[in-house]
Amino acid sequence: MKSDIAISVSDLEKRFDQKTAVDRISFETRSGEVFGFLGPNGAGKTTTIKMLTTLLRPSSGKATVLGLNVVSEGRKIRERIGVVQQQDSFDQGLRTETSMDIYGFVWGVPKEVRKRRIDDLIQRFGMQEFRKTPCADLSSGQRRRLQVAREFVHDMDLLFLDEPTVGLDAIVRRNVLDFFKERVKGGLTIFFTTHILEEAEYLCDRIAVINHGRIIQVDSPQNLKRRFGSTKAVEFSLLEGTSAALEEKVRALEGVSKLAQEQSGSYRATTSKPEAVIPGIYRAAEGLRLTISSIYIAEATLEDAFISLVTDEETRK
Amino acid sequence: MNVYARLVYRNLRANLDRITVFFELIFPLFFIFIQGYGLGGIIPPFEVGGVTLSYPLFLAAGAVTLTVINSGTNAGTQLWFDRKNGMFEQILMGPFTRAQYILSIILATLILGLASSSLVFLIALPVLGASLSVTTSGAILVAIAIFLGTMFFGTFAIAISVALRSSETFQIVSTFAFFIFLFVSTVFYPANLAPAAIRAASLLNPLTYTTDIFRAGLFDAITPTIVLELGVLSVEAVAMFVVAVLAFRRIRV
Numbered sequence: 001m002k003s004d005i006a007i008s009v010s011d012l013e014k015r016f017d018q019k020t021a022v023d024r025i026s027f028e029t030r031s032g033e034v035f036g037f038l039g040p041n042g043a044g045k046t047t048t049i050k051m052l053t054t055l056l057r058p059s060s061g062k063a064t065v066l067g068l069n070v071v072s073e074g075r076k077i078r079e080r081i082g083v084v085q086q087q088d089s090f091d092q093g094l095r096t097e098t099s100m101d102i103y104g105f106v107w108g109v110p111k112e113v114r115k116r117r118i119d120d121l122i123q124r125f126g127m128q129e130f131r132k133t134p135c136a137d138l139s140s141g142q143r144r145r146l147q148v149a150r151e152f153v154h155d156m157d158l159l160f161l162d163e164p165t166v167g168l169d170a171i172v173r174r175n176v177l178d179f180f181k182e183r184v185k186g187g188l189t190i191f192f193t194t195h196i197l198e199e200a201e202y203l204c205d206r207i208a209v210i211n212h213g214r215i216i217q218v219d220s221p222q223n224l225k226r227r228f229g230s231t232k233a234v235e236f237s238l239l240e241g242t243s244a245a246l247e248e249k250v251r252a253l254e255g256v257s258k259l260a261q262e263q264s265g266s267y268r269a270t271t272s273k274p275e276a277v278i279p280g281i282y283r284a285a286e287g288l289r290l291t292i293s294s295i296y297i298a299e300a301t302l303e304d305a306f307i308s309l310v311t312d313e314e315t316r317k
Numbered sequence: 318m319n320v321y322a323r324l325v326y327r328n329l330r331a332n333l334d335r336i337t338v339f340f341e342l343i344f345p346l347f348f349i350f351i352q353g354y355g356l357g358g359i360i361p362p363f364e365v366g367g368v369t370l371s372y373p374l375f376l377a378a379g380a381v382t383l384t385v386i387n388s389g390t391n392a393g394t395q396l397w398f399d400r401k402n403g404m405f406e407q408i409l410m411g412p413f414t415r416a417q418y419i420l421s422i423i424l425a426t427l428i429l430g431l432a433s434s435s436l437v438f439l440i441a442l443p444v445l446g447a448s449l450s451v452t453t454s455g456a457i458l459v460a461i462a463i464f465l466g467t468m469f470f471g472t473f474a475i476a477i478s479v480a481l482r483s484s485e486t487f488q489i490v491s492t493f494a495f496f497i498f499l500f501v502s503t504v505f506y507p508a509n510l511a512p513a514a515i516r517a518a519s520l521l522n523p524l525t526y527t528t529d530i531f532r533a534g535l536f537d538a539i540t541p542t543i544v545l546e547l548g549v550l551s552v553e554a555v556a557m558f559v560v561a562v563l564a565f566r567r568i569r570v
Contacts, residue, residue, distance in 0.1 A: 075414060
C-alpha cells in the first residue's frame with residue numbers, strides 16, 4: 001500500500017564541528033503536496049535538503065523519505081527522487097539538448113522516452129532558441145531553465161527544489177511554477193525551498209518556517225498569514241506624486257515602524273495600528289496642502305507573517 | 318545498461334574537451350618526430366635490455382607512455398569540472414554510489430589511456446616499425462604497462478584534484494608534478510647512465526617502470542628484473558588507488 005507520508009523527520013540534527021546547522025527538527029510531508037521550507041539565508045534549508053537527499057549523513061535523529069531510511073537506504077531513495085540544486089549544475093562540454101539526453105541516459109531512461117520527453121520539455125520551458133547552444137555559453141537564466149527541465153527527463157515520486165527559480169524572469173518563473181503544479185496534480189510530491197515568498201504562497205500547500213536550524217512553525221500559507229501577519233500596512237498615494245516633507249511627518253507618527261515607497265510611486269507605511277495611523281496621514285497631508293488620492297489598509301502578506309515570525313524568534317533569543 | 322557503462326559514457330562525452338585531447342596526442346608525436354629525429358643524429362645507438370636501439374626508437378617508445386600521464390590529467394580534470402559545475406553533487410543525488418562514480422572516472426581514464434596510446438603507437442609506427450618484434454608475452458607486457466601506468470596517474474590526478482581548491486592551482490600543481498615524473502624517468506634517457514641522485518629518484522617513479530615495461534614488451538627486451546618492475550608498478554598503482562579513494566571519500570558536499 002502506498003504510504004500517505006512522503007517525508008518523515010524526527011529530531012534531525014546536523015553539526016559541522018562546533019556549529020549546529022540543523023537543530024533537532026521534526027516534521028512530516030504528505031504524498032502529493034507541495035511542502036515549502038522557508039527561512040533566511042543560512043537557516044539550514046539546504047543542509048536539510050542534503051540530508052534528505054542522502055548527500056549528507058545526519059549527526060543524529062531519524063528521517064525517512066518515501067518510507068526509506070536516509071542513512072541505510074540511500075540508494076533506494078535516490079532512485080525515486082529528483083533534485084534541483086540551488087547551485088548551478090551543468091555539463092559544460094555539451095549542448096543543451098545533448099546534456100538533457102545524456103542526463104536521461106545516465107538515469108537509464110530508454111532512448112525513445114528520452115527523445116519524446118526532451119522535445120516536450122524544450123517546448124514547455126521555451127528552450128527552442130538555445131537547444132543547440134553549448135551549456136557553457138548559456139545565460140544564468142537559460143542554465144537554470146535547463147537545470148529544472150532536465151530533472152523531468154527521468155521518473156520520480158518526490159522532487160526536491162532548492163531555490164529553483166533563481167535568475168528566472170517573471171514570465172518564465174510563472175510558467176515553471178505552473179508546470180510544477182501540473183505535475184503535483186499528476187501525483188508528484190514536492191519539497192520546495194525559496195526566498196521568494198509570493199512563490200511559496202502560490203505553490204505550497206503547507207510551509208515550515210526555519211530559522212537558526214530550528215523549525216518555528218508549520219502551517220498552511222493562509223493560516224500563517226492569519227496567525228502571524230498582525231503587522232499590516234497602510235498604502236497611500238499623493239495627487240502631487242511624492243513629498244519629502246510628508247514622508248518625514250508620516251515616519252514620525254506613533255505606530256509607524258517603516259515607510260517605503262513602492263515602484264508605482266505610492267507609499268507603504270508598516271504599522272500594527274493602521275486604523276489609528278490613517279487619520280494622522282490625512283492631517284499631515286492637509287498641513288502640507290497635499291492631496292491624498294488613495295489610501296487603504298493592505299492585507300497581510302506571507303512576507304509580513306514570515307518577517308514577524310523570524311523577528312519574534314530573534315527577539316526571544 | 319550497466320550503471321558503470323552509463324557513467325563512463327557520460328564522463329567521456331561530458332568532460333572531455335576534444336581540443337585538449339587533440340593536443341595531448343600531438344604532444345607525444347612532437348617528441349617522437351621532432352626531438353627523436355633532431356637528436357638522433359648526435360646520439361649514437363645504445364643497448365637497452367640486451368637490444369641495441371637508435372635514439373628515435375628509444376624515445377618513440379617512451380613518448381607513447383607519455384599518453385598515460387596525459388590521460389591521468391584528464392581524470393583529475395573530469396572530477397574537477399564536475400565539482401566546479403555542480404554535477405558532482407547532482408550525480409551523487411542520483412541512483413549511484415560514490416564508489417561507482419569514482420570508478421567510472423578511473424574506467425573512463427583507462428579507456429582514454431589505452432585508446433590514445435594505441436593511436437600514438439599507430440601514428441609512430443613509421444619510426445617504431447623498423448625493428449618491431451612484438452611477441453605475445455611482449456604484447457601483454459605493453460598492455461599491462463599502459464593499464465597500470467594510467468591507473469597510477471589517473472588516481473594521482475584524482476587525489477590532487479580532491480586536495481586542491483581551485484582549478485588554477487590544480488593545473489599548476491599537476492603540470493609541475495607531471496613535469497617531474499616525466500624528466501626523472503626513462504622516457505627521454507636511460508636512467509642507468511644518469512647521475513646517482515637522478516637514478517635513485519627514477520627508481521621511485523612509476524613512469525620509469527611503465528616506460529621500461531612498455532619498451533621491454535615492444536622490443537622483446539625482457540630482462541629478469543622485469544618481474545620486479547611489474548611488482549613495484551603494481552604496488553604503486555594499487556597504493557595510489559587507495560589514496561585516491563580515501564581522499565575522494567573525504568570530499569565535503
